Amino acid sequence: MSISKLAPPSAIFRHAALLITGALILIPFVWMVSLSIKPPGEIFRASFSFWPQQFYGIENYTKALTSSPLPRFMLNGVIVCAAILALQIAVCAPAAYALAKLNFPSRNLLFALVLIALLLPHEVLALPLFIVGYKLGILNTYAALVFPYVVSPFGIFLFRQFFKTIPDDVVHAARLDGLSELAIVWKIMVPMALPATIAFGIFSVVSHWNSLFWPLIAVRDPSLMPPPLGILIFKNEEAGNDYGPLMAAATLVVAPLIIAFLAAQRWFVEGLTGGAVK
Template sequence: MSTSATHGLGSPAAITRHAILLITGALILIPFVWMVSLSIKPPGEIFHASFSFWPKQFYGIENYTKALTEAPLPRYMLNGVFVCTMIVAAQVLVCAPAAYALAKLEFPGKNLLFAMVLIALILPHEVLSLPLFILGYQIGVLNTYAALVFPYVVSPFGIFLFRQFFKTIPDDVIHAARLDGLSELAIVWRIMVPMALPAIIAFGIFSVVGHWNSLFWPLIAVRDQNLMPPPLGIMAFKNEEAGNDYGPLMAASTIVVAPLIIAFLSAQRWFVEGLTGGAVK
């Protein structure tokens, strides 16, 4: 290693930067560590004055067994997998052609449409909950899987991310495809989408995490326990089954969070590549 590189790694600015990252990472991890710790403790140790990660009496088997048997947690998780899969598939189906049009086509009102996408990015989805609820009631989809999927079909973030990635693809590729006789939709699905796979994976992770953890909209859109996604299912588990027994509740929370952590760690390389791929434009 060169002297300059060594000096750079040991400089005060680098040390400060890494210290801030370590402190921030620790603060983020504390709730998760605490959740896992509570999930393996007996009721008597959960509210103990002093905190220790490993319990004096290991109670993990009992807590996780209750989490999986006293409430239909597997059903909630299957609902979450189904709903998130349908949302991501619908979002890619809608956002990819829209992003291609904004990135590679010229038409009147293009800049206005892109400005509307940017405005939609800053609006919290909860703002639209009331009109979406009324619309869902009028078309009769409340308390169905469709009620959990249709409000998220159009994703402003997905359109923006795909557009930025599509703009990095040379126009010569598009011209060559047109000379070969491909239609615009064929160019989107046979050329642009395969080349933008890292961006799609990054967006898919964002989408799955957001909708897997979504509570507000499912809370008002569904009432049938067989349709509840994981966060809403955990609420029902706490209120109806566990009561004040926080060990099984924390065990259920750990089970719900674990697939997201595994999925992110498995796809983190594509996640970073997808986010940085459109940064040059």
């Protein structure tokens, strides 16, 4: 191979950094899967090996599915995440369209407030949200898990950036055809922003599927618990944590997210980069 065909040092460095970063991110997941197929006696060994000497995966996964209502927890997660995503799109798309395509007083101020809201951790609002939920009488219901996330500053920002890349002539032509502003949003803008919708959907589902802090506050009924809160059933203060079934349950909870992301990764990347064109 000639010297001209060799990769430059900067490219080698970038690829090495990406490989190292990817390995560091994958290590906890590899460890989780490894612990999920090990017997209790091998979990706390000083030496680490991915494959156990005694395969204990069937026992751990069976216990994860039978000793707790894990399928119910995962169904709760599907219900909550689907409701949150549907309501977020219903709110964020029209708001983003208004910020991107309509001219009205204080538009820039409102967009600045959206950017400020992006900086606020959701945990800061936990106490006011709890008080509001108590006043509304929705604590310990599905509504308590959904209503704090209906308005997503990130969703408004992402859709707004993508809508900005759509030519104004498209909107003007739709108005000449007699479409209302809401019809333009749902019949033209959202279908054209499908990559952004998929990217936001992945962000939303992953975030709320893995959420533990707010569900720990909002619900007490085991039949309403989402997956991260439900798998805490394997925590036993007297006997200690049952790590094998716990890791098996965690693997089952994470697996759907990984499969969904791998299936939609092309649209995910396109949705994140599309708003950077303009």
